[in-house]
Amino acid sequence: MASEKGLTPRGEDFAAWYNEVVLRAELADYSPVRGCMVIRPHGYGIWELMQRALDELFKETGHENAYFPLLIPQSFLEKEKAHIEGFAPEVAVVTHAGGKELEEPLVIRPTSETIIYHMFAKWVQSYRDLPILMNQWANVMRWELRTRLFLRTSEFLWQEGHTAHASEAEAQEETQLILGLYRRFMEDWMAMPPLTGLKTEAERFAGAVRTYACEALMQDNRALQAGTSHHLGQNFSRQFDFRFQTEDGGEDYAWNTSWGVSTRLVGGLVMTHGDDVGLVLPPRLAPIHVVIVPILRGDASEAVLAKAHAVRDALANHGVRVRVDDRDTGSPGAKFWEWERKGVPLRVEIGPKDVEKGQLVVVRRFVAGGEEKKSFLAEADAVDSVPGMLDAIQAAMLEGALARREANSHRGVEDYGRFREIIEGDGGFVYAGWCGSAACETKAKDDTKATIRCLPSEEFRSADAPRSCLVCGDAATAEAVWARAY
Amino acid sequence: MASEKGLTPRGEDFAAWYNEVVLRAELADYSPVRGCMVIRPHGYGIWELMQRALDELFKETGHENAYFPLLIPQSFLEKEKAHIEGFAPEVAVVTHAGGKELEEPLVIRPTSETIIYHMFAKWVQSYRDLPILMNQWANVMRWELRTRLFLRTSEFLWQEGHTAHASEAEAQEETQLILGLYRRFMEDWMAMPPLTGLKTEAERFAGAVRTYACEALMQDNRALQAGTSHHLGQNFSRQFDFRFQTEDGGEDYAWNTSWGVSTRLVGGLVMTHGDDVGLVLPPRLAPIHVVIVPILRGDASEAVLAKAHAVRDALANHGVRVRVDDRDTGSPGAKFWEWERKGVPLRVEIGPKDVEKGQLVVVRRFVAGGEEKKSFLAEADAVDSVPGMLDAIQAAMLEGALARREANSHRGVEDYGRFREIIEGDGGFVYAGWCGSAACETKAKDDTKATIRCLPSEEFRSADAPRSCLVCGDAATAEAVWARAY
Numbered sequence: 001m002a003s004e005k006g007l008t009p010r011g012e013d014f015a016a017w018y019n020e021v022v023l024r025a026e027l028a029d030y031s032p033v034r035g036c037m038v039i040r041p042h043g044y045g046i047w048e049l050m051q052r053a054l055d056e057l058f059k060e061t062g063h064e065n066a067y068f069p070l071l072i073p074q075s076f077l078e079k080e081k082a083h084i085e086g087f088a089p090e091v092a093v094v095t096h097a098g099g100k101e102l103e104e105p106l107v108i109r110p111t112s113e114t115i116i117y118h119m120f121a122k123w124v125q126s127y128r129d130l131p132i133l134m135n136q137w138a139n140v141m142r143w144e145l146r147t148r149l150f151l152r153t154s155e156f157l158w159q160e161g162h163t164a165h166a167s168e169a170e171a172q173e174e175t176q177l178i179l180g181l182y183r184r185f186m187e188d189w190m191a192m193p194p195l196t197g198l199k200t201e202a203e204r205f206a207g208a209v210r211t212y213a214c215e216a217l218m219q220d221n222r223a224l225q226a227g228t229s230h231h232l233g234q235n236f237s238r239q240f241d242f243r244f245q246t247e248d249g250g251e252d253y254a255w256n257t258s259w260g261v262s263t264r265l266v267g268g269l270v271m272t273h274g275d276d277v278g279l280v281l282p283p284r285l286a287p288i289h290v291v292i293v294p295i296l297r298g299d300a301s302e303a304v305l306a307k308a309h310a311v312r313d314a315l316a317n318h319g320v321r322v323r324v325d326d327r328d329t330g331s332p333g334a335k336f337w338e339w340e341r342k343g344v345p346l347r348v349e350i351g352p353k354d355v356e357k358g359q360l361v362v363v364r365r366f367v368a369g370g371e372e373k374k375s376f377l378a379e380a381d382a383v384d385s386v387p388g389m390l391d392a393i394q395a396a397m398l399e400g401a402l403a404r405r406e407a408n409s410h411r412g413v414e415d416y417g418r419f420r421e422i423i424e425g426d427g428g429f430v431y432a433g434w435c436g437s438a439a440c441e442t443k444a445k446d447d448t449k450a451t452i453r454c455l456p457s458e459e460f461r462s463a464d465a466p467r468s469c470l471v472c473g474d475a476a477t478a479e480a481v482w483a484r485a486y
Numbered sequence: 487m488a489s490e491k492g493l494t495p496r497g498e499d500f501a502a503w504y505n506e507v508v509l510r511a512e513l514a515d516y517s518p519v520r521g522c523m524v525i526r527p528h529g530y531g532i533w534e535l536m537q538r539a540l541d542e543l544f545k546e547t548g549h550e551n552a553y554f555p556l557l558i559p560q561s562f563l564e565k566e567k568a569h570i571e572g573f574a575p576e577v578a579v580v581t582h583a584g585g586k587e588l589e590e591p592l593v594i595r596p597t598s599e600t601i602i603y604h605m606f607a608k609w610v611q612s613y614r615d616l617p618i619l620m621n622q623w624a625n626v627m628r629w630e631l632r633t634r635l636f637l638r639t640s641e642f643l644w645q646e647g648h649t650a651h652a653s654e655a656e657a658q659e660e661t662q663l664i665l666g667l668y669r670r671f672m673e674d675w676m677a678m679p680p681l682t683g684l685k686t687e688a689e690r691f692a693g694a695v696r697t698y699a700c701e702a703l704m705q706d707n708r709a710l711q712a713g714t715s716h717h718l719g720q721n722f723s724r725q726f727d728f729r730f731q732t733e734d735g736g737e738d739y740a741w742n743t744s745w746g747v748s749t750r751l752v753g754g755l756v757m758t759h760g761d762d763v764g765l766v767l768p769p770r771l772a773p774i775h776v777v778i779v780p781i782l783r784g785d786a787s788e789a790v791l792a793k794a795h796a797v798r799d800a801l802a803n804h805g806v807r808v809r810v811d812d813r814d815t816g817s818p819g820a821k822f823w824e825w826e827r828k829g830v831p832l833r834v835e836i837g838p839k840d841v842e843k844g845q846l847v848v849v850r851r852f853v854a855g856g857e858e859k860k861s862f863l864a865e866a867d868a869v870d871s872v873p874g875m876l877d878a879i880q881a882a883m884l885e886g887a888l889a890r891r892e893a894n895s896h897r898g899v900e901d902y903g904r905f906r907e908i909i910e911g912d913g914g915f916v917y918a919g920w921c922g923s924a925a926c927e928t929k930a931k932d933d934t935k936a937t938i939r940c941l942p943s944e945e946f947r948s949a950d951a952p953r954s955c956l957v958c959g960d961a962a963t964a965e966a967v968w969a970r971a972y
Contacts, residue, residue, distance in 0.1 A: 029605065032562070033555045033592065038605055041550035041620065048551065064527035065534065069519045070556075070594075070625055070641050071578075076518070089585050092557075094594070097578035097640075098629035106519060108556075108580070108594075119515065119524055128815050134527065139556055139625065143584035154583075155556050329614050 009276045014220040015148075021270055022149045025279040025342045028266075035147040035154030039263065042342055043150075045287030046266055047157065051137065053189050053284070054159060054261065057181050063133040063161060068115050070139075071106035076114040079239040083113065086206020090142040092154075108141040113207065113236050113258055116162045121242035124164065124254065130244060131174075132164040150267030151224075151486055158262035164254040166244065168233070171255035175231040178259045179212045179457075182227040190265065191282040191397035192216050192272040193405055194226055195429065195481060197454030202441055205258075209233035215453040215481070217405045218271035221427030223453045223483040226268050229259040267486075272401055273366070279343030280366050282397045283390040289321045290386060291339045292348045295332050300352035307355050311348060314383045320390070340365060345393055346386065364389070368396040405429070411462045419470055419482065423448045429483050431456070433466030433476030440471035450482045495762045500706040501634075507756055508635045511765040511828045514752075521633040521640030525749065528828055529636075531773030532752055533643065537623065539675050539770070540645060540747070543667050549619040549647060554601050556625075557592040562600040565725040569599065572692020576628040578640075594627040599693065599722050599744055602648045607728035610740065613652045616730060617660075621647040636753030637710075637972055644748035650740040652732065654719070657741035661717040664745045665698045665943075668713040676751065677768040677883035678702050678758040679891060680712055681915065681967060683940030688927055691744075695719035701939040701967070703891045704757040707913030709939045709969040712754050715745035753972075758887055759852070765829030766852050768883050769876040775807045776832045776872060777825045781818050786838035793841050797834060800869045806876070826851060831879055832872065850875075854882040891915070897948045905956055905968070909934045915969050917942070919952030919962030926957035936968045 007024070008016040022028050027043030039047065055065070071094060078084045091107040109115070120132055141155050161178060165171040179196055186192045194214035204211045208230035215223045236242070237253040246252050273280040283289055294301075294308040308324045315322040325335050332349070339347055349361040360382040362375045377385065408428030413419050422430055434440065434452065445451050455478045466476045493510070494502040508514050513529030525533065541551070557580060564570045577593040595601070606618055627641050647664060651657040665682055672678045680700035690697040694716035701709045722728070723739040732738050759766040769775055780787075780794040794810045801808040811821050818835070825833055835847040846868040848861045863871065894914035899905050908916055920926065920938065931937050941964045952962045 029608070031555045032559060032601070032604060033557050036555035036557060038555065039553040041552050044552050045550070047553075064531070066527050066530050067525040067533075067643065069517045069522035069524065070627070071519050071522060073518060092580045092583035092592075094578045095581045096591075098631070099575050105582075106578075115518070118518060122515070141556070145584070157553065 007276055007278065010219060010274075017274075017276070018267075018271060019149060021274050021278050022267075027270070027279070028149045030149075035144055037149050037153050039157075042287065043266055046269065046281070046285050047263055049285045049287065050189070050265060051159075054185055057185060058135050058161065061177060061181065063135045065136060066134050067136055067138070068112050068119065070109055072109050072112070072115045074105045074107055076118065077107055079114065080207045080236055082235075083207035087111070087142070090144070092141050092143055109138070110140055110142045111258070111260075112136070112138070112160055113162065113232070113256075114240070117164075117236045117240040117242050117256060120164050120254070121237075121240050124242070124244050126245040127166045127247050130164055130166045130254065131170065134163065135159055135161045148267070150263055150270070152264075156262045156264065158260050161257070161259045163257045164237070164242070165257075166246065166252075166254070168255050171231055171233075171257050174257045175210070175212060175229045175259070178229040178257070179214070182214050182229065182259075182261060186214055186216065186226060187398060189282070189284045190269055190272070191394060191401055192226070192268055193398065193402045195405075195454065195456060195460050197456040197460060197481065199228075199454055200441060200452050200480075202438060203451065205230045207232060207235050209235065213454055215483075216268055216272065217408060217429060217483070218268070218486070219274075219404070220271070221408050221483075223429070223485040224264070224268045224271065225453070225485060226265060227259070227261040230257060232256040232258060273397060274343075278341035281343035281345060283345045283394045286343065286345050287321065288323050288344050289390055290315055290323075290346045290348055291344045292322065292324045292350065293332055293335045293339075294324065294326060295349060295351035297352060300355065303355050304350055304352060308350050311350065311360065311379070311383060315386055318383065318387050320386055345390060348382070362389075364393065366393050366397055368400065412464065412466070413470065414466070414468065416470055419444070420448055423450045423482065423484060427484055429453070429481050431462055431466075431479060431481050432470035433468050434478055434480035435469035435472055435474040436477040437472070440469055444471050444482060448484075450484050452480045453483050453485060455480055493762055493764065496705060496760075503760075503762070504753075504757060505635060507760050507764050508753075513756070513765070514635045516635075521630050523635050523639050525643075528773065529752055532755065532767070532771050533749055535771045535773065536675070536751060537645075540671055543671060544621050544647065547663065547667065549621045551622060552620050553622055553624070554598050554605065556595055558595050558598070558601045560591045560593055562604065563593060565600065566693045566722055568721075569693035573597070573628070576630070578627050578629055595624070596626055596628045597744070597746075598622070598624070598646055599648065599718070599742075600726070603650075603722045603726040603728050603742060606648075606650050606740070607723075607726050610650065610728070610730050612731040613733050616650055616652045616740065617656065618650040620649065621645055634753070636749055636756070638750075642748045642750065644746050646744060646746045649743045650723070650728070651743075652730065652738070652740070654741050657717055657719075657743050660743045661696070661698060661715045661745070664715040664743070665700070668700050668715065668745075668747060672700055672702065672712060673884060675768070675770045676755055676758070677880060677887055678712070678754055679884065679888045681891075681940065681942060681946050683942040683946065683967065685714075685940055686927060686938050686966075688924060689937065691716045693718060693721050695721065699940055701969075702754055702758065703894060703915060703969070704754070704972070705760075705890070706757070707894050707969075709915070709971040710750070710754045710757065711939070711971060712751060713745070713747040716743060718742040718744060759883060760829075764827035767829035767831060769831045769880045772829065772831050773807065774809050774830050775876055776801055776809075776834055777830045778808065778810045778834045778836065779818055779821045779825075780810065780812060781835060781837035783838060786841065789841050790836055790838055794836050797836065797846065797865070797869060801872055804869065804873050806872055831876060834868070848875075850879065852879050852883055854886065898950065898952070899956065900952070900954065902956055905930075906934055909936045909968065909970060913970055915939070915967050917948055917952075917965060917967050918956035919954050920964055920966035921955035921958055921960040922963040923958070926955055930957050930968060934970075936970050938966045939969050939971060941966055
């Protein structure tokens with residue numbers, strides 16, 4: 001544990017820095033249950049803003065929320081062969097309930113395809129009942145050996161979308177619609193621009209035909225899989241006898257998709273924007289946009305406090321999420337430090353002199369190159385300019401993260417030695433040719449711990465398609481992006 | 487199962503009617519897991535509106551959301567003696583996870599006092615860290631033998647508030663603040679006016695010092711416990727060593743409260759307002775306020791559809807939740823029937839003649855005495871009047887429910903025979919004196935299945951305080967309200 005003032009610098013030990021930021025910004029805490037965390041109000045406030053934004057995007061595109069049971073009969077999980085192979089080692093099993101041993105053990109959902117498609121099969125008779133576009137916000141459980149706050153916990157919160165369609169083409173369209181929607185959310189709300197693309201067979205969701213993913217590059221140059229969208233084909237509908245009458249009077253199995261993002265995104269946010277002082281929040285996901293710290297000294301206290309509350313009300317009228325820190329504990333300096341550590345985008349300081357001069361001191365948490373951290377503004381100007389400053393900060397954070405991703409993306413790497421040099425050195429995304437064989441994928445992984453994060457979507461592909469496989473030198477069938485990952 | 491058109495009438499078999507409404511309005515469905523239900527989009531949409539309203543009320547009063555683990559070590563539950571006695575028979579137990587038997591079994595939370603106060607103890611050092619005002623939206627599990635959709639399911643969704651205070655008086659104030667807030671929500675959003683009061687020892691939450699409850703009267707004259715607010719005293723803080731430094735430099739255990747409402751409220755809504763046609767929703771909790779059904783016939787179809795979409799846009803601009811049912815399946819009559827069954831407050835019908843005349847047909851789901859169900863309104867008037875109609879419907883539904891509750895509340899009952907006559911006849915709330923002994927409470931329950939729902943809050947007490955106990959005739963120590971309950 002670092003001293004009260006300083007965090008372990010990122011450059012020294014990124015993993016230690018990460019844990020310290022999460023704990024000291026009071027985003028989460030360890031719980032007495034192995035691998036499960038407690039999400040504290042500041043962390044949950046961020047998650048609520050993420051939920052609200054995503055939920056609107058889902059609803060705008062015709063999806064509805066529902067809720068399916070936490071417990072799934074073990075026999076359900078076993079129906080789809082690849083699915084159970086993927087999840088069996090990770091499930092938590094309820095064997096007793098109501099004081100008795102259960103006839104059939106129930107597993108806590110690691111994901112809900114099986115029980116959801118069982119229900120869909122009950123509700124759908126004909127093509128007229130399709131598509132079904134559903135989502136649920138829920139907790140899931142995957143028993144993990146090595147856990148990290150937010151990034152990998154045995155229980156986590158997520159949304160899982162599940163849809164059913166009358167044709168393969170429609171299911172494919174849905175899979176990609178959601179991939180695009182996730183990308184938009186990560187760019188426009190999180191200021192965390194991901195790379196998108198198709199997963200290789202080795203990295204595919206257990207039971208999917210195709211898995212698409214958003215891969216974001218953290219500040220330590222490791223990739224974070226931040227969201228996935230799966231085309232499930234008819235794999236589950238066949239096992240759960242989910243058939244429907246087609247428009248031409250025949251019968252077919254439904255085509256499914258599933259997709260999810262989780263509280264892991266909060267960890268991604270920390271590792272994308274945090275600095276050696278603590279958390280840095282993009283305004284759109286900041287539970288508090290502006291904290292006002294009144295400097296209370298003697299006689300002037302009342303006037304200062306009145307001013308703080310007036311500024312708060314004026315900012316709230318501009319739609320700004322604002323809080324006055326008028327606690328009578330702690331020095332102003334200690335308060336500044338606490339809110340910086342918690343990543344609040346703007347701090348307004350008001351002291352007796354500021355009241356006299358009719359000015360406010362506005363301090364930014366995130367500073368782009370060349371900007372001043374601190375500004376002295378006339379009160380009315382300050383209030384009016386806050387919404388614009390928040391927008392500008394949001395845009396600058398995205399720009400900064402994009403520049404960092406591009407600076408650490410290495411295109412056209414053809415030489416395996418050079419690839420190892422990058423991965424084993426500073427890391428980052430390496431774009432290179434791949435022959436399509438699992439053997440080459442495995443060799444690179446065994447040598448360097450880097451995996452193929454994805455075969456990039458068209459807009460991310462290099463102008464010159466690679467000709468040969470990075471590993472074996474045979475003809476390339478696709479461009480792939482390698483990186484070490486969380 | 488009743489025929490496709492008609493439900494079992496309420497007067498014939500209220501329980502059968504209830505299940506049919508829930509299933510046919512597509513609020514919920516049975517799941518393959520015993521005692522667990524699936525909440526379908528229409529039911530979940532109602533729950534989302536309930537959540538939004540309650541969440542705002544909690545936040546306005548200074549509460550913050552957080553999230554605590556699903557699984558609780560069995561040893562935690564056992565620390566508070568009354569608590570484990572209450573919950574032990576109902577817990578579901580995880581004995582295996584990650585392919586291994588666990589060293590200590592974990593229970594799926596039936597409620598989270600134990601794990602939450604364990605965490606609070608870690609976070610609080612001094613009175614300056616108090617109060618803590620937290621809430622979580624979560625699923626919980628209580629293994630039930632006899633389950634009913636929404637009313638009693640093994641898994642349910644709820645919110646559980648947990649607070650910690652530096653004094654008993656503050657905790658008591660919080661307990662009653664929340665009771666009042668629940669009452670306001672049930673009246674102003676659900677149009678389900680509850681009686682509030684204190685639970686007797688027999689009906690108290692396992693581990694609480696005092697339990698306050700909202701008790702609503704359903705159409706079959708049985709009571710539904712709709713929300714509870716518990717003053718926990720120092721019962722849990724002592725067991726979880728949750729101490730703090732007091733303002734005068736001493737040390738004390740914290741004073742806790744906990745409180746919750748659940749998806750059971752959706753069941754309460756059905757049983758308060760439903761009729762023999764199906765669900766009837768109060769506008770503030772209706773996922774769809776207005777459904778527009780275009781009557782599409784031949785050449786005029788295009789004009790009718792265009793008008794339907796124009797009216798939709800105009801209503802949406804008034805803040806109305808509106809949907810056009812332009813599905814090409816089913817007759818208009820079948821659509822009318824579907825949306826009535828689902829309780830949508832207003833239906834707008836638009837046919838070729840209406841387009842010609844510039845009128846809309848507006849049909850109400852809920853009709854107060856003397857009102858017309860159907861109105862023919864000029865288009866502009868109709869659009870402008872919808873928000874006011876929705877408000878009027880909301881108010882009329884509350885008024886109707888209040889009148890029903892009062893008509894079925896029997897005050898000043900002194901004779902035990904008369905009490906049995908009421909309870910074993912039409913039912914309802916019986917206000918009568920009680921001596922305070924568990925023996926009298928038990929005798930009445932054994933004789934009639936009625937329980938003391940609560941000792942009513944001051945505003946609900948009878949003008950003349952009862953003098954003698956309904957059961958034994960000894961001096962009354964309080965007024966009590968008896969009813970059969972869900």
